Amino acid sequence: AQSVAQPEDQVNVAEGNPLTVKCTYSVSGNPYLFWYVQYPNRGLQFLLKYITGDNLVKGSYGFEAEFNKSQTSFHLKKPSALVSDSALYFCAVDSNDYKLSFGAGTTVTVRA
Amino acid sequence: NAGVTQTPKFQVLKTGQSMTLQCAQDMNHEYMSWYRQDPGMGLRLIHYSVGAGITDQGEVPNGYNVSRSTTEDFPLRLLSAAPSQTSVYFCASRAGGSEQYFGPGTRLTVT
Numbered sequence: 001a002q003s004v005a006q007p008e009d010q011v012n013v014a015e016g017n018p019l020t021v022k023c024t025y026s027v028s029g030n031p032y033l034f035w036y037v038q039y040p041n042r043g044l045q046f047l048l049k050y051i052t053g054d055n056l057v058k059g060s061y062g063f064e065a066e067f068n069k070s071q072t073s074f075h076l077k078k079p080s081a082l083v084s085d086s087a088l089y090f091c092a093v094d095s096n097d098y099k100l101s102f103g104a105g106t107t108v109t110v111r112a
Numbered sequence: 113n114a115g116v117t118q119t120p121k122f123q124v125l126k127t128g129q130s131m132t133l134q135c136a137q138d139m140n141h142e143y144m145s146w147y148r149q150d151p152g153m154g155l156r157l158i159h160y161s162v163g164a165g166i167t168d169q170g171e172v173p174n175g176y177n178v179s180r181s182t183t184e185d186f187p188l189r190l191l192s193a194a195p196s197q198t199s200v201y202f203c204a205s206r207a208g209g210s211e212q213y214f215g216p217g218t219r220l221t222v223t
Binding site: 004009032034036042043044045046049051090098099100101102103104105 | 143145147152153154155156157160162170202204206208209211212213214215216217
């Protein structure tokens, strides 16, 4: 069975400060890892993914994530947060059996 | 290219009623899925399909049926609605190894 944990329900940062949203996973085999963002009353939007290759993945809107196999983590990062980054963020894992498992989500609030 | 479309956007049902949530994609994706989103629980997989004529159960399949007669369409049927099925439902599609594309969601309330 595969699973994802997002240990923080909420992350609060000041605009301009670095933003980190944590994610750890459990999967048999090689993981496919994803980050999605959801703005209020909207569907999910894809941010970035790790399939193979370089452990540092760059995605949309200035976000990046680092795959760490030994720690089974895939933390999402942004060097300088914007107020417009305030949203609900989901980490997801897939072991290539086409069933994507999501974490519970982390609400990010960036204050001006 | 409309992506993934879902209808209706909002629906209110009485306990025991049945209905079908529609989902269609125009990207020729093989894989389609239905999720429900509840506060604090993330997205949970209800049913999924790896191609026309092939469906399988996800994490929370009870009370729901699906079928996949074409590549484009993947309707979700609620057989006898219950208040526990009050949720936001998302349909998604993907090509193998790629990210999922999500529809805008259907907000369902069962009274």
